Amino acid sequence: MSNVVYIATSLDGFIADRDGGLDWLHSVPNPQGDDLGFAAFLAGIDALLMGRNTYQSILDFNLDLPSQWPYPKPVYVVGSSPITIPDALEGKVFALAPAEPAEMMATLAQMGHRHLYLDGGNTIQRFMAQGLVDELIISQIPVVLGGGVPLFGALPTMQSYELVSSEVMLGAMVKSHYRRIR
Amino acid sequence: MSNVVYIATSLDGFIADRDGGLDWLHSVPNPQGDDLGFAAFLAGIDALLMGRNTYQSILDFNLDLPSQWPYPKPVYVVGSSPITIPDALEGKVFALAPAEPAEMMATLAQMGHRHLYLDGGNTIQRFMAQGLVDELIISQIPVVLGGGVPLFGALPTMQSYELVSSEVMLGAMVKSHYRRIR
Numbered sequence: 001m002s003n004v005v006y007i008a009t010s011l012d013g014f015i016a017d018r019d020g021g022l023d024w025l026h027s028v029p030n031p032q033g034d035d036l037g038f039a040a041f042l043a044g045i046d047a048l049l050m051g052r053n054t055y056q057s058i059l060d061f062n063l064d065l066p067s068q069w070p071y072p073k074p075v076y077v078v079g080s081s082p083i084t085i086p087d088a089l090e091g092k093v094f095a096l097a098p099a100e101p102a103e104m105m106a107t108l109a110q111m112g113h114r115h116l117y118l119d120g121g122n123t124i125q126r127f128m129a130q131g132l133v134d135e136l137i138i139s140q141i142p143v144v145l146g147g148g149v150p151l152f153g154a155l156p157t158m159q160s161y162e163l164v165s166s167e168v169m170l171g172a173m174v175k176s177h178y179r180r181i182r
Numbered sequence: 183m184s185n186v187v188y189i190a191t192s193l194d195g196f197i198a199d200r201d202g203g204l205d206w207l208h209s210v211p212n213p214q215g216d217d218l219g220f221a222a223f224l225a226g227i228d229a230l231l232m233g234r235n236t237y238q239s240i241l242d243f244n245l246d247l248p249s250q251w252p253y254p255k256p257v258y259v260v261g262s263s264p265i266t267i268p269d270a271l272e273g274k275v276f277a278l279a280p281a282e283p284a285e286m287m288a289t290l291a292q293m294g295h296r297h298l299y300l301d302g303g304n305t306i307q308r309f310m311a312q313g314l315v316d317e318l319i320i321s322q323i324p325v326v327l328g329g330g331v332p333l334f335g336a337l338p339t340m341q342s343y344e345l346v347s348s349e350v351m352l353g354a355m356v357k358s359h360y361r362r363i364r
Contacts, residue, residue, distance in 0.1 A: 011318065011320070011334070011343070011360070012333075012334035013194060013195045013334075024340060128326070136193070140358070142343040142344060142345050143340055143342050143343065144310070144337060144340065144341045144343070145337070145340050146334070146335075146337020146339065147336050147337065151194075152193070152194035152195075152328070153328075154329050155327070155328020156328070157328065158199070158325055158327050159325065159326045159328070160209060160324065160325050161193070161324040161325065161326070162324060162354065163350065163353065163354045163355075163356065166348065166356045168345065168348050171345065173345075174348045174356060174358050176322070178193070178324055
């Protein structure tokens, strides 16, 4: 089992700006549309787990579905109220009842999903707080937002990681991969 | 004129832990005592500007003074109450009356100090908020503290930077150098 966070942040650690906006993510020019290693990363995970806010923000991109849906693996969306799944995402997106992180992991493991990609601030913070995040892959965008939705939250104790790799992408972003030391 | 921040942070952006502690800075083994480029950086600045808390935390290391004092350039300590300067630091450390960042810069420029190294959370945040930081050199230590003294504070507007360089130090820390785009 492993739970991996793969996310972009501002230099001051935000994953969305004060209005929840993500325009700043595109402040680094990417004329060739390089996927920055995303497909290779997705190949190594079994499923995604995200909160409904994150899911909604992806739907808000108004992608042409299902062709532009970015995830070739099943996406589990956690939310206490009913989650609308467009017909075009039938069989790709599933609602998951909210539960403790370990319980959700057990549910997904029963379906054969052992390597999870965690996305969304709340989901990531809940797993981090329980010590259930194994890897962090963080791409830092060279902007300081000065406020917004933080990636990290409070923790009961410090967590230590080892650096697996770090690379510069598009001459501007620093993508660093960390693995938890337990 | 240029104002540079050179600092280490946790992955969650703290420069000191909840108790103001800095022990986590030493979580990366450095058996050869590599200075990690610090001397080369200091050679390019004229003076340091820091708040009294930061100054006090350096004194609290109980260094053998003046031999172990880490700064070959004049250090200006900003504080509203009188600042104690040990005899051993006479001619190396100077008290500076609190004023607006631009005013302190003007005072130091009159003394010939045009390239400043800003240190300490309050000092850095005040200069950042006024848009007066030109370069950020941030070394990320692979720990998540979960709370503490943050490097960055609120800003009125987003700031954009270009990546000058990024390197892995001691196989564990990622040091990235950013220059403000105005």
